[in-house]
Amino acid sequence: MRRLAGLLAVLPLVLLPACSSGSGGSAGASPSGTAPATAPAVPSPVASASPMPTVAGDFGTKATITLPGGQPSGQFVVNTVSEGDGPAVAKNDWVTVNYTAKDWTTGKDVSDSFASGQKPQLYQAGGGQLVPAFDQSVLGKKVGSRLLVVAPPAAAFGGQGNSSLGVGATDTVVFVLDVMEAVPQDGTIPGALTQPPATAPQIKDNGKAAPTITVPAGPPAPPTELQKYVLVKGDGKPVASGQQLVVQYTGVLWANSQQFDSSWSHGGAQALQVGTGQLIKGWDEGLVGQTVGSRVELVVPPALGYGDKAQSSVPANSTLVFVIDILAAV
Template identity: 60%
Template structure:
């Protein structure tokens, strides 16, 4: 997940939940593995009430991708920051109040900002305001021409006339796949151009680049992409004309040579869409006799039975229960998974994304999750269901974490839904 710690521009986060990890943050900007929902970056005072715990932080994180079109970690992706630049990047160097209402159908604002505006009208009047994202239309006075087949790099020709500020999202070729819903995990390819300068912008079709994976309408990306796929069919090519207010706003993007007043053009190819409650398909096979046995439970948390009289392994153990037909997961890729986790010692479940009805995403190999996940999932194929038995040395070691005692061996069943 991206999805890095929630920074000042993150729509939901306040501080880094990764700091809660025993021993400190994993690998720079890592994902906290088990956090209490009430905690937001520092260890909370002991409570006498039992609070729900989650394996993966429910605080939204800044998205990352191998393609580099999110705010990629150092050394990952040569294309730099563009479509997936989180609001933290958009607000760098400014004192602008967080603003989330970047879609015509959204009235959400950051709770802190809403409270401040209600309590201090004079302060609100003195603070700079973000430009409003224009309403989406399907045409404008003049439009770029897009040619080429869906699934290949598009050719974008911009008119001699300058853009008129209209935010256009228009289906050029309609696919025959399912309609993308808000909060679906979507994989897209794209070609991009700066209308104002006529210069090409790095594309997912460029050599070494990869598709972009993000959650539709979740407010993680610039409005140009965030608003371009929901309601459209998989297999479609969509033209997006994004005025500055729907792209990088007054900051522009110096790394890409995008100026503060530049209008951008995208040809977006919708490759896949995955419902956040989805699971992998296929007939499961039994795990080896010396590993916990898994009973498929559909879209409910898997039933996992730890074998009696079998000592917990001291090394990472894994078993592929369903072999997916997708590509292999590479280190540095963003993946979307469902999972169920329990303690090897007593078989007690401590978390499941299926119980929450929402898949979990993270970037592999970046220390965002416990080491057993990074080692056990990289190299597996998309569409697979994998059982992992993780010794303490690749989990939380000698530190207790919520309901997980120190030196615990952990068992996970993970469905790999997508990777981008």
Template identity: 55%
Template sequence: MSENAPGPGDPRRTSDPAALRPGGVLGGTGESIVVQKPETGRRVAPPVEEDKPEVFASNVRRTSSSQAGYDEAPASVGRLGVVLGTVLAVLLVGSGITLWLANRPDDSKPAADAAPTAAADSPAPSASAEPTVPPIKDNAAVLPTVSGATGKKADIAVPKQQSDGSFVVKTLNEGTGAVVKKNDWVTVDYTAKDWTTGKTIPSSYDKGGQPQLFQAGAGELIAALDSSVAGRKVGSRVLVVAPPAAAFRDQGNSQLGIGAKDTLIFVVDIVRSLDPGATVTGTPAAAPSDMPQVKDNGKKAAEITVPKGVAAPKTLKSAVLIKGTGPKVTSGQKVVVQYTGLLYSNGKKFDSSLDHGSAFSFTTGGGQVIQGWDKGLVGQTVGSRVELVIPPSLGYGDQAQTGIPAKSTLVFVVDILDAG
């Protein structure tokens, strides 16, 4: 996925969203695992694609090669991002449907920013008022009827009457798990229908469908989804009735056959949540004697000691320090990790997500991170702590980064927190 230009309407967008990434901005201000591709070492912005509605919701434009994408880190998280663009994506399998971010017009930006591909002599279009998201209610005069067990695809009966325009978020079955907090990483399953047309929208329970992994309340999704989980317990089933202003606004979504005035129905099952500062649990094993030794430091960056007198390896080396019990990470999955990185040459730390206070997310196998990460993490199990020693050929090669000299061998300790 490639993403470089900020999309209109992102409330958190005060600078280039691609600058949010581990270690700082590439091309002179520090970086750790993000791929450097410009020939001169500078970031080169690809042409921005014209605005168009996309599947399930986004504030960010994407290129046509992207299957799904997220600008995930809230503004308080360290500098994430990629030269290729925003480092957040979710694999679309089978039905090709997930919850995508919807482009929203931003009246606060000049017309040239909102439509950079327009001819210079073209008159600027007149700005239209962006629909205001209605206040959330927990009930309405008429609501859909939902049946079926939590954790399985819901049966949604659409009323004959049309919605009264209320934005409803209502817990149908309360779970027994932890309460989801804002910015927690949350995995949900969902069923959806278009109230206005009665059309069924493909869900995560369909064959080939995938649960959705995102940060709760981070302002990344359409309001219908962004507002549906924070403050509710894991294991809950939640009904969401979203008028256009809480869904695709006045754009609709042609890919899903959703009109500009359509009200949507979601039934969201909250599967699990993860604190953004979480680390994996378990008793760490010692690394092999010829690899850097790792001392667990709880919620702080791990202490990593490079062995004296051992030459840097020429090929990728990895060691599982804590073996997770979750599923194996597959190529194309979105993963959430904590990491600490340092130079093999002198043991100097150059970055850690734990110093930023939030986990880092990227899509495996998509060239969004250095090859050593893609090769070293795919096939590992969720819940694992993995040490990687990455030669320059699988890192930054002869491209120096701030704090990382050219041709550096890199050491990372990575906690794989979740995948979806």
């Protein structure tokens, strides 16, 4: 079993699998990188500089980036090629972007999310976890926008380059980012609830707060198999194994309706990978196939939860009840 000491402060409980020593979900391969611990100072972004690359192609498709003659200005440029009509991205929103990248210094294509086996990048905007070319560029931009980002070395890969992508420490990189979606940390699934049968835990919606989950009086004997109830049916695509989800969730114990975990206690919506063994089995089995935009209740028996080992405030052999809002999937 993974040790919980020191992890619960930074990872919600459901991210810890029942029996694993692995880490949490991964965003997958991309040119975005992580922000170095001691990154050099990044200049404030400007809307344009001379010279400037040009961009061709439609939003949502791989961009064609044409480099101008001459050397880059050294400025951090965030230029709106085309503006969307969605909400503006706020700090800590979970944002999904498609991207195309080209190394200005070498003239070589770097990477793109449209290639086979690649996915859009999902991250928290302005959270400081990714390099500024991704992290800062989307702040204040509307969903549906295409952005041209000219990233000097400090903004591209923190002045360290990226050897796996062939980007040197002094290279300027040009990115085209398509802002596909943004989910605020207090996002939740609206709509009237379809309550499960009276023998199952009942749910009270509390708006932008953790729902109240009440196990029937008694309580009756807990189920020995996974129970799934769709409280609000979303109209998005079915969740596939291996996808990253953005979710709100709350979990209580079947024995006494006592809450033991909630995303609302961790700052709001969380991102996690489903169907790959990084979560408890009840989540992997219960969420794959559900449609994005759904609110789902899962009743998870011990064998699909934490088994016969106690986990923090969850006693051994506990049946668990979750309400999960599937806000996005990448």
